[in-house]
Amino acid sequence: QQQVKQSPQSLIVQKGGIPIINCAYENTAFDYFPWYQQFPGKGPALLIAIRPDVSEKKEGRFTISFNKSAKQFSLHIMDSQPGDSATYFCAASIRRETGANNLFFGTGTRLTVIP
Amino acid sequence: DADVTQTPRNRITKTGKRIMLECSQTKGHDRMYWYRQDPGLGLRLIYYSFDVKDINKGEISDGYSVSRQAQAKFSLSLESAIPNQTALYFCATSDPGTYQPQHFGDGTRLSIL
Numbered sequence: 001q002q003q004v005k006q007s008p009q010s011l012i013v014q015k016g017g018i019p020i021i022n023c024a025y026e027n028t029a030f031d032y033f034p035w036y037q038q039f040p041g042k043g044p045a046l047l048i049a050i051r052p053d054v055s056e057k058k059e060g061r062f063t064i065s066f067n068k069s070a071k072q073f074s075l076h077i078m079d080s081q082p083g084d085s086a087t088y089f090c091a092a093s094i095r096r097e098t099g100a101n102n103l104f105f106g107t108g109t110r111l112t113v114i115p
Numbered sequence: 116d117a118d119v120t121q122t123p124r125n126r127i128t129k130t131g132k133r134i135m136l137e138c139s140q141t142k143g144h145d146r147m148y149w150y151r152q153d154p155g156l157g158l159r160l161i162y163y164s165f166d167v168k169d170i171n172k173g174e175i176s177d178g179y180s181v182s183r184q185a186q187a188k189f190s191l192s193l194e195s196a197i198p199n200q201t202a203l204y205f206c207a208t209s210d211p212g213t214y215q216p217q218h219f220g221d222g223t224r225l226s227i228l
Contacts, residue, residue, distance in 0.1 A: 002156075002157075003129070009155070033218065034215055040220065041222075042221050042222075043119070043205050043207070043219030043220050043221050044158070044205070044219050045218075045219065046217070046218075049214070049216070051196075051214070074161065089157055089158065091203055101212075101214075102148075102160055102163065102173065103158075103160070105157040105158040105159070106157055107155055107156060107157040108127040108155075108157050
């Protein structure tokens, strides 16, 4: 089953708007929550990541909000631009004794920012 | 030049054929991964390798095999392709460490008729 649930599947906003993408998880052993951005014809690229000991992280126009008790985290894009149009994936990983930290991805959100 | 290179970029083949997808990297990373991406399902891990002698199954390894020929090369094989293996396949690399980002290639689009 999907270990990380992501919504919405698609999102259309006007330039300057603040799209919000939400993710939820059940496994409390997850300890790292990255977001990846993917443009058409390209592989995903790390955008921003958070660990559960903080509730918010900002990098430029991108902010992750993290709610540990609700087991939810979200990506906010401030002052969105047409160049932000892409597919966004949330993910989560568990650090294991073997050293493995495999990522479990959400299903993706296709964001379109209209000029 | 890309740090993580996947070949071929596109492949169309028939059911029952053996297929190999190749990945090479110039990042010097020890860890390499193979994922498949399907619409509405996101990315799912097929196999991963921590070094040349270490190969591990991921979430969906059935029907696939891998070979780590060198630190820089990691190939994915479909021994007898079936139509539901039609997908976009990505190779990724990372440094060791819990919070190291994974760096993805640009993918191979595989269609099995």
